[in-house]
Amino acid sequence: MFKLKNKVAIITGASRGIGKSIAQEISKSGAHVVCVSRSEGDLLKISNKLNDEGFSSSFFVCDVSDFSDFKKLIDDTVSKFNRVDILVNNAGITKDNLIMRMPESDWDKVIDVNLKGVFNGIKAVSRQMMKQKHGRIINISSIVGLIGNPGQANYAASKAGVIGLGKAVSKELASRNITVNTIAPGYIETDMVEDIQETVKEDLFKQIPLGRIGKPSDIATAVLYLASDEAGYITGQTLTIDGGMTSF
Numbered sequence: 001m002f003k004l005k006n007k008v009a010i011i012t013g014a015s016r017g018i019g020k021s022i023a024q025e026i027s028k029s030g031a032h033v034v035c036v037s038r039s040e041g042d043l044l045k046i047s048n049k050l051n052d053e054g055f056s057s058s059f060f061v062c063d064v065s066d067f068s069d070f071k072k073l074i075d076d077t078v079s080k081f082n083r084v085d086i087l088v089n090n091a092g093i094t095k096d097n098l099i100m101r102m103p104e105s106d107w108d109k110v111i112d113v114n115l116k117g118v119f120n121g122i123k124a125v126s127r128q129m130m131k132q133k134h135g136r137i138i139n140i141s142s143i144v145g146l147i148g149n150p151g152q153a154n155y156a157a158s159k160a161g162v163i164g165l166g167k168a169v170s171k172e173l174a175s176r177n178i179t180v181n182t183i184a185p186g187y188i189e190t191d192m193v194e195d196i197q198e199t200v201k202e203d204l205f206k207q208i209p210l211g212r213i214g215k216p217s218d219i220a221t222a223v224l225y226l227a228s229d230e231a232g233y234i235t236g237q238t239l240t241i242d243g244g245m246t247s248f
């Protein structure tokens with residue numbers, strides 16, 4: 001499909017779920033992939049597996065909510081590879097509760113990882129991408145950031161914030177040939193949706209016109225496209241991938 005030979009890509013939240021699938025897809029297209037999360041053991045396994053399969057990858061342990069951690073990740077990547085072509089800000093968490101019961105700490109934590117984490121990544125990588133006069137930034141939001149969801153005020157706010165942040169920065173970086181796009185997935189089969197009660201899940205699936213929950217690869221292939229040279233005229237956009245759930 002799309003070729004990313006000689007490119008260097010950083011994928012956050014690559015230890016499992018959607019991020020792991022993105023790391024696989026991007027590395028199969030020829031890029032070197034830096035897999036990022038807080039769990040060294042999981043990252044080591046994923047990176048070793050990709051290398052054993054003949055692809056090129058390394059890993060870096062980083063808490064995306066900490067700017068100095070993210071800066072170290074970018075500095076380390078630039079010192080090893082001299083460039084960063086692609087940054088996928090995928091790491092995210094949920095801490096669900098109705099607003100009346102939501103502790104302030106759960107609000108702060110979700111905003112810190114899901115929104116500030118994306119800010120940290122964009123801020124840390126921008127200088128290098130501007131120098132290169134080339135870059136692809138892809139942020140993973142959610143349909144919850146578009147339509148809301150009861151019990152997810154913190155998550156919805158963080159994901160809506162990611163969409164606004166991406167649009168603003170896309171306008172700032174466009175003159176340097178850096179594109180910034182956002183993907184808003186619907187329900188995707190990962191650990192994040194595992195905790196939803198079966199009855200609630202069944203109701204949710206009835207609302208999906210394509211009649212199935214999404215797979216991590218449904219998101220990963222779209223990331224690959226947005227990361228490719230072929231997508232060079234697309235910036236500031238939000239691509240919803242939800243089986244038609246929010247097609248209004």
Ligand SMILES: NC(=O)c1ccc[n+]([C@@H]2O[C@H](COP(=O)([O-])OP(=O)(O)OC[C@H]3O[C@@H](n4cnc5c(N)ncnc54)[C@H](OP(=O)(O)O)[C@@H]3O)[C@@H](O)[C@H]2O)c1
Binds near residue numbers: 185186193
């Ligand atoms: N699954 C869905 O239905 C769905 C729908 C819409 C949007 N999304 C979004 O898609 C993204 C991936 O979701 P997923 O379903 O794949 O979730 P997941 O299976 O829970 O994986 C989340 C990833 O984020 C990493 N992570 C969490 N906090 C981090 C931090 N502070 N610093 C660095 N890494 C961190 C986790 O690694 P460690 O815990 O090892 O650090 C893990 O690799 C998230 O942004 C999520 O909001 C998911």
